[in-house]
Amino acid sequence: MNTTGKISIISEKQRVLYTLLFIGTLVLYFFSLYQLKLEFKGGWENVLKALSFAKRMLLHMDLSDWKDVLTAAMESISIAVLATIISATLAFFVSFAAASNVSLRVVSNLCKAVAAVVRAVPTLIWTLIFVAYLGLGPFPGVLGLFFHSFAYLVKAFSQSIEEVKEGNIEALKATGASWVQTMAKGVYPPITTAVISWTALRFEFNLGMSSILGFVGAGGIGMELSNTMRIFDFEKAGFVVLIIFLMSFSVEMLFHKLKLNVDKCIVKDSSNS
Amino acid sequence: MQLEYLPLRKEKSLYTWIGVIIVGLTTLVTGYISEFDVLEAFRVIPGVLNFIFTDFLPPAVKAVPDFWGSLLDTVYMAIVSTVTGATISLILALLCATPTTPHPLFKVTIRAFASLLRNIPALAWTIILVPAFGIGKTVGLMALIIGSVGDMTRFFTESIEEIDLGGIEAMRAVGGSYWLMLKGGVLPQCVPALVSWTLYNLELNIxxxxIIGMVGGGGIGFFILSTIKLFRYDHAAMAILAVAIVVLFVEFLSKNIRERIM
Structure with missing residues (x-):
């Protein structure tokens, strides 16, 4: 093939950008890997050990505690559902105050700054703080999940509100509609789908989170997993892991069937989580 | 127009009410199961705020040297797991996505495999792997890579499946090889999406x-957990603050790179 006749698929500027990104990533990667100074003590022996544990977990699964495990699973699911409902409801109202196009600039900036700080601290750390204050149990778990979800959804919802066309709002204002009327008829209808998708996305995340809250003592199925693993009861742990998998998997399948395309929201907006 | 509009609106409001009732009932049932007390939640607010503002703040700056090493480890772990995960996921996604799969059998197997990896949280993977591999960074890194591969394989596959197939068909028609098809037809179209997903995954991994250190996976999580258990809240607060700064910085970086490439 004649090279002079080649048509570049990407622009020169992009080519430079990608090359820089690629080289930067490689340098960063090997530097990090070097700095971590990983040790592989045991090497293959550990892999064989892991396989024998996996065999015990999967092939000799112990279902005798099914009642306790399922109760704990119900508790996890409840924590996730409850935290999602409360945070979505509150975030829905607060997001109108946080959206720059329908709210005062000061209020909007303040809401966004607080939300950004709350979001920057991982959910499990919030839970840990609540556990430290309130003691063990599902209650601090709900609060910890709620705290982070609320900040996350305020940001997500207010971003959707900011995408509402200025014309919608202006047209309603011109008819003499009050602020509440403008929000209800001009802003709420176009964002409904986005609100549902974001809430669904957050629910998936919260469900995953609720199954590990137990590691820090905040109730749910995580407690069962860490208890069984602590005494190396792999047969019982296998069943707990299976239930954790099924919880998350069934929700993923359900949302897939309902065509709540939750992943799409992530790439669409340039920043999130 | 009015006449057509009114009945629709009534039906819609009926659905809204049914929705509200279902959500309300779910709230009550789940609240009962998780022993959530609304009044209690309001009652603890002042206490919690007081706890955070007096016990945690101000953060103890002198604690920085104690956790500096593990904070760096945390960042390194996130970088290594994201890049390793992205590489593995790219190979898996190319084998799995409809336009590029060599055999439909790959599709089913890889989908199931990725689903298994991502539907068990990384923290649970750490707990599962610790008995075999011992406490430390190696286990944390393994768990993070497992989670990343699970997530990114799904995202990458979806991105590859969304591309325009015209170009690929044209390349096939003129006798282009499989590699040429990947290089000239598939990758140029989906690289921005793949980079964007990788950056998103970096945010998740950081x-x-x-938190992976809380269950023995190395990094700053162990420091935070142990200082809180020892009631040295101001030390914990400094570490949490450092985590927040790192997270915000990564988010900022990721957002900037994404805006440039999209």
């Missing part, structure tokens, strides 16, 4: 790697 969060995950901060």
């Amino acid at each position: 969060r995950a790697s901060t």
Whole structure:
């Protein structure tokens, strides 16, 4: 093939950008890997050990505690559902105050700054703080999940509100509609789908989170997993892991069937989580 | 127009009410199961705020040297797991996505495999792997890579499946090889999406790697957990603050790169 006749698929500027990104990533990667100074003590022996544990977990699964495990699973699911409902409801109202196009600039900036700080601290750390204050149990778990979800959804919802066309709002204002009327008829209808998708996305995340809250003592199925693993009861742990998998998997399948395309929201907006 | 509009609106409001009732009932049932008390939640607010503002703040700056090493480890772990995960996921996604799969059998197997990896949280993977591999960074890194591969394989596959197939068909028609098809037809179209997903995954991993230490996966999580258990809240607060700064910085970086490439 004649090279002079080649048509570049990407622009020169992009080519430079990608090359820089690629080289930067490689340098960063090997530097990090070097700095971590990983040790592989045991090497293959550990892999064989892991396989024998996996065999015990999967092939000799112990279902005798099914009642306790399922109760704990119900508790996890409840924590996730409850935290999602409360945070979505509150975030829905607060997001109108946080959206720059329908709210005062000061209020909007303040809401966004607080939300950004709350979001920057991982959910499990919030839970840990609540556990430290309130003691063990599902209650601090709900609060910890709620705290982070609320900040996350305020940001997500207010971003959707900011995408509402200025014309919608202006047209309603011109008819003499009050602020509440403008929000209800001009802003709420176009964002409904986005609100549902974001809430669904957050629910998936919260469900995953609720199954590990137990590691820090905040109730749910995580407690069962860490208890069984602590005494190396792999047969019982296998069943707990299976239930954790099924919880998350069934929700993923359900949302897939309902065509709540939750992943799409992530790439669409340039920043999130 | 009015006449057509009114009945529709009534039907819609009926659905809204049914929705509200269902959500309300769910709230009550789940609240009962998780022993959530609304009044209690309001009652603890002042206490919690007081606890955070007096016990945690101000953060103890002198604690920085104690956790500096593990904070760096946390960042390194996130970077290594994201890049390793992205590489593995790219190979898996190319084998799995409809336009590029060599055989439909790959599709089913890889989908099931990725689903298994991602539907068990990284923290649970850490707990599962610790008995075999011992406490430390190696286990944390393994768990993070497992989670990343699970997530990114799904995202990458979806991105590859969304591309325009015209170009690929044209390349096939003129006798282009499989590699040429990947290089000239598939990758140029989906690289921005793949980079964007990888950056998103880095944001997730930086969060995950901060908490993975709480269950023995190395990094700053262990410091935070142990200082809180020892009631040295101001030390914990400094570490949490450092985590927040790192997370915000990564988010900022990721957002900037994404805006440039999209």
